[in-house]
Amino acid sequence: xxxxxxxxxxxxxxxxxxxxxxxxxxxxxxxxxxxxxxxxxxxxxxxxxxxxxxxxxxxxxxxxxxxxxxxxxxxxxxxxxxxxxxxxxxxxxxxxxxxxxxxxxxxxxxxxxxxxxxxxxxxxxxxxxxxxxxxxxxxxxxxxxxxxxxxxxxxxxxxxxxxxxxxxxxxxxxxxxxxxxxxxxxxxxxxxxxxxxxxxxxxxxxxxxxxxxxxxxxxxxxxxxxxxxxxxxxxxxxxxxxxxxxxxxxxxxxxxxxxxxxxxxxxxxxxxxxxxxxxxxxxxxxxxxxxxxxxxxxxxxxxxxxxxxxxxxxxxxxxxxxxxxxxxxxxxxxxxxxxxxxxxxxxxxxxxxxxxxxxxxxxxxxxxxxxxxxxxxxxxxxxxxxxxxxxxxxxxxxxxxxxxxxxxxxxxxxxxxxxxxxxxxxxx
Numbered sequence: 001x002x003x004x005x006x007x008x009x010x011x012x013x014x015x016x017x018x019x020x021x022x023x024x025x026x027x028x029x030x031x032x033x034x035x036x037x038x039x040x041x042x043x044x045x046x047x048x049x050x051x052x053x054x055x056x057x058x059x060x061x062x063x064x065x066x067x068x069x070x071x072x073x074x075x076x077x078x079x080x081x082x083x084x085x086x087x088x089x090x091x092x093x094x095x096x097x098x099x100x101x102x103x104x105x106x107x108x109x110x111x112x113x114x115x116x117x118x119x120x121x122x123x124x125x126x127x128x129x130x131x132x133x134x135x136x137x138x139x140x141x142x143x144x145x146x147x148x149x150x151x152x153x154x155x156x157x158x159x160x161x162x163x164x165x166x167x168x169x170x171x172x173x174x175x176x177x178x179x180x181x182x183x184x185x186x187x188x189x190x191x192x193x194x195x196x197x198x199x200x201x202x203x204x205x206x207x208x209x210x211x212x213x214x215x216x217x218x219x220x221x222x223x224x225x226x227x228x229x230x231x232x233x234x235x236x237x238x239x240x241x242x243x244x245x246x247x248x249x250x251x252x253x254x255x256x257x258x259x260x261x262x263x264x265x266x267x268x269x270x271x272x273x274x275x276x277x278x279x280x281x282x283x284x285x286x287x288x289x290x291x292x293x294x295x296x297x298x299x300x301x302x303x304x305x306x307x308x309x310x311x312x313x314x315x316x317x318x319x320x321x322x323x324x325x326x327x328x329x330x331x332x333x334x335x336x337x338x339x340x341x342x343x344x345x346x347x348x349x350x351x352x353x354x355x356x357x358x359x360x361x362x363x364x365x366x367x368x369x370x371x372x373x374x375x376x377x378x379x380x381x382x383x384x385x386x387x388x389x390x391x392x393x394x395x396x397x398x399x400x401x402x403x404x405x406x407x408x409x410x411x412x413x414x415x416x417x418x419x420x421x422x423x424x425x426x427x428x
Contacts, residue, residue: 060093177321193320
């Protein structure tokens, strides 16, 4: 079933909450919190409901005391389970509660309760010998204002799992970056230094920005993207604005800092007298060592033109790894196509044909072709004078036509240069 949505609790929803409560009781599970407590929290604390039409099919209720938050009720109607409603409600409830100073969110469940996937999906941990779940809020209230000033945000926790295919790249990033940063004590025990800075390089549209965001999502750290083009308008100049931005970032507890198209501010220095941009490059080279001295942060720089970077920028001691992100392989292309093909035609479209015909496509190329096929199919269904098609969505022919009319981002020459750069510049 589909068609459910989330919204804040209304007083008219009390009957729906009561029905969910009675359904739990009928399954021989005794809730930890009494009905009166749940109903009271619905009205004075925090509550999210999932509805289908006017029917309440799920509810999540929480309360907070100082820095500690508790989930006092989580239920999904029997006919609506296994659709991700519980996980979505927990995420929405946390979003309501987090700005009020919470640092920990916990849930106490009956020992007989077995429906705990929603908590696991949201990053709660099961405590030994207890069905007790807690989750540390990644960004606390005092950081939210600063994060907003920096244009940063906390990204959805599932971005990592939503990166389709690219399994080789994901595994490398998981082992080299995520694991040592997520488990610093274990890494130190084995003599592994947590990485501080990394360069992702590769042709345009291959997903470097997506991977940077996914790393932040996987770590549950704040994500701050630095835009040199915006900083250039600052009255103190680009170099001064860059320095000021990194001083503010130093106040965050954890952060993944991302600079895209870093070659714009770290290109090969040349010419006499020095250009204004050389001063910016010099400033960035000074910033990186200071950044590396701060715990709980990672600098990710991305470039489409790694050969343009200043040689001093890439040297050992500044960046721990220089990682290539190339065009998706067969498995990756399949995973990307699966993401964009509507569910209604997923079993009808010839996926193998799309994967084969899109060889040499970047993820961005596939996304463009998929959206174009969907748009063309919709227009045919709405405006064609012919009889409406039986298929309620794009056909294989629609996708193939879109592929054939898509100009690939990465030329054969660029792809060949990328392979040369892997041999000469990659550091894994």
